[in-house]
Amino acid sequence: MSKRLRSEMGSSTADRIVVRGFDLSQDLIGNVSLGAMAFLELKGRLPADRELAVFDAILVTLVEHGMTPSAIATRMTYLGAPESVQAAVAAGLLGLGGRFGGTVEDAARMLQVGGSAAEIVSDYRARKQQIPGLGHPIHKPIDPRVPRLYEVAAANGFSGRYVRLMDEIAEQAKQALGKALPVNATGAIGALASELEIPWQVTRGLAVIARAIGLVGHLQEEMREPLATEIWERVDAEASGGAGPAPTE
Amino acid sequence: MSKRLRSEMGSSTADRIVVRGFDLSQDLIGNVSLGAMAFLELKGRLPADRELAVFDAILVTLVEHGMTPSAIATRMTYLGAPESVQAAVAAGLLGLGGRFGGTVEDAARMLQVGGSAAEIVSDYRARKQQIPGLGHPIHKPIDPRVPRLYEVAAANGFSGRYVRLMDEIAEQAKQALGKALPVNATGAIGALASELEIPWQVTRGLAVIARAIGLVGHLQEEMREPLATEIWERVDAEASGGAGPAPTE
Amino acid sequence: MSKRLRSEMGSSTADRIVVRGFDLSQDLIGNVSLGAMAFLELKGRLPADRELAVFDAILVTLVEHGMTPSAIATRMTYLGAPESVQAAVAAGLLGLGGRFGGTVEDAARMLQVGGSAAEIVSDYRARKQQIPGLGHPIHKPIDPRVPRLYEVAAANGFSGRYVRLMDEIAEQAKQALGKALPVNATGAIGALASELEIPWQVTRGLAVIARAIGLVGHLQEEMREPLATEIWERVDAEASGGAGPAPTE
């Protein structure tokens, strides 16, 4: 009566490890890059060079954003559990939710679910929701990542319908709202991921993959030049007005 | 050939939910307190009043410690993923590792693994390790939680061999190191948990249970009076020397 | 220019620890139960007896649900990281999202946001969304937890407007859909939490607090009678069709 459990991700025997149909030792180790391996995991096949160029560009963009809330959470967790590098990274990843990591997903969903730019802008305005992928509070007048991402896409033949749709949405929004709202990095990434036919449901995973790298970077810096105790002591002293933190709690 | 999976934690049928052998609706809801329910989960039986008094005292002690690194991690995670209360609490719990939550476990293990106070102190000194459960950088000369915890234990008949052993270790450490190192809250909790015959491997779980409550408290305060963005902006501005955080990353 | 950081959760000096305005050692340890301490964290004051009875009943209901996906995730995590009890509990809590822990939040939000039962049912039907807090696939014809929760509420004077609204929603739904959809445990908990004036945004935190206890219970059972390896080996053998798991990965 029960359903058969089946997975195509990987398997192993005494002398062979198979990942997505490839022999890990013979076909992948030493033959493919990390980005190509990630592409294989998500698409079930190795990328063409032009696909890998765009895929790597997306992920490279998402690795590091400086001292984000996620990086602070990772450093705080490491302070309490220095034996658990994996827990500190996990704590940081947990902040890639609706407000941060979710924005790439929102942009990709908007593009993939369909409709013309005019319909999309009008729908968001009717729901009084912010249109994903447009505008930036710091990077003005334009987000410097966008022209570069578009350049990489164009050079590799991926400046297609989703890039056009994203641009048309920005243009429609400008007309509807009466102010310039240029495409930002999450909008460009949403468009490029869509060009690569990555389902929008998985695009938040791209942010997770990239940020895991960035958070390990922050952890290494924290090991060498710790900031967490200083941040904790300042916040605690000001917020609770007490004698400061109790190191053994 | 395979092992039978068996769990005694709980089960349900159409008209009945059983938890640890009790009918949840008939025996537990409305009849037992939260502390008694936690005791039942860990011991497989309901507590006597005097057991519950000590068990509740342990947990009450561990709920709230102000603006700890865990509380900061929880608030940072909520900033990025406001839709995931459970993720924000989980991020804070991840910091209850070797440096914080682990100290109760260290004290309980020391007491339960056995040996005389003299042997234990001499072993720790030989390994150049700090003796768990002794001394406090802030709460001097004594940790105010300890006399109260001891009072509750004595009033309920749990001032037994583990409390004595913890006190003897403090006395031996004082003689060996030539300075007063009074029992701190984690030492007292390790002793009381041992008196209740809670295995040392589970004692870190007591800190996890209690702190989950405290972190939900911090989250509610963060919802009403947000601090996370202010902490982030200050840390980012100072640490990276840049123009400040980018709200959409 | 910056905002002052302020928290009322807790603070400490050399001889005193303050939690929510109370002296932890003098006022709380040994004087209040775990449930009362949780109420204090959320409400900023200690509960009256009749409030505590309902609050404890809610939490006791949510502690243990047997071998849930969360419990399996906790056990799997413990298998890989037996040194990190806190990480295993955190992994289990992460599954209290939209499908599970979120249902209490959905019911409380529905009740607190307002409108008559007829309006609410009609709104959910218009949006083609399932009405939270109604029906149960296993517990038929009624969820045995509901009459007991209602009994506790009535006995303590909390059978008020939210309980009535929840019942009216069930009645309206029955008429609109032509089949009985009695209030389930999450509906009753949403109503009782609303009676206690706990904001719906925090109600998911009640599930997190309670389930943290249950997951520590599962961990202790896993320590004594491990199931995780057996589950892993069966799933891996069937799903990947390989030679089974590689213990060092």
Next chain:
Amino acid sequence: MSKRLRSEMGSSTADRIVVRGFDLSQDLIGNVSLGAMAFLELKGRLPADRELAVFDAILVTLVEHGMTPSAIATRMTYLGAPESVQAAVAAGLLGLGGRFGGTVEDAARMLQVGGSAAEIVSDYRARKQQIPGLGHPIHKPIDPRVPRLYEVAAANGFSGRYVRLMDEIAEQAKQALGKALPVNATGAIGALASELEIPWQVTRGLAVIARAIGLVGHLQEEMREPLATEIWERVDAEASGGAGPAPTE
């Protein structure tokens, strides 16, 4: 009096985002691969081709191991919180602790802390600890990943002192224990990471980075062909002997 907060990870101004000293848009996006970006995060400089070849080979090896306990935890978490891809990945990463992800760290520490092979083997035997990086319960007589990793290292000039030390430890262990214990994948990875001068404290982070990719892969498969409910129902039915799981808990 307080310490200055400083981070070199990244910063941004209106028209420029800097990562580890490089202009993200001009220097990195479209110019460097994902592996090179990860190398930059950890080392503060871009890799030479021969370094990248070895670095990528390490990470590619660690991405996917089939239906591991981590993958099961990720799928269980997704079942409960399908809106939180990041939480599902985080739950899986939390299992990369002492038993799994920690083994690479153990091997790298053993190699980097120093001593001759004879001293190392004798120390581990005196402490009755298993020597990290040797033997494998499935991959016999040899782990197929090892010759390939060694080949990549040799081809790129990284078959140096750490690779030799790892091999000497295997040889000494064979003589001391009277049975063949060939170097396994974690031993080879520990050696290659040491050749790249990656501190042992960071090596667990390599497993975290790689596995984050693999877990996103599992999540995508789970979205398309869900296994979690079937696993849950089977485990619950057998373990609790009840009527099966309650979908709304």
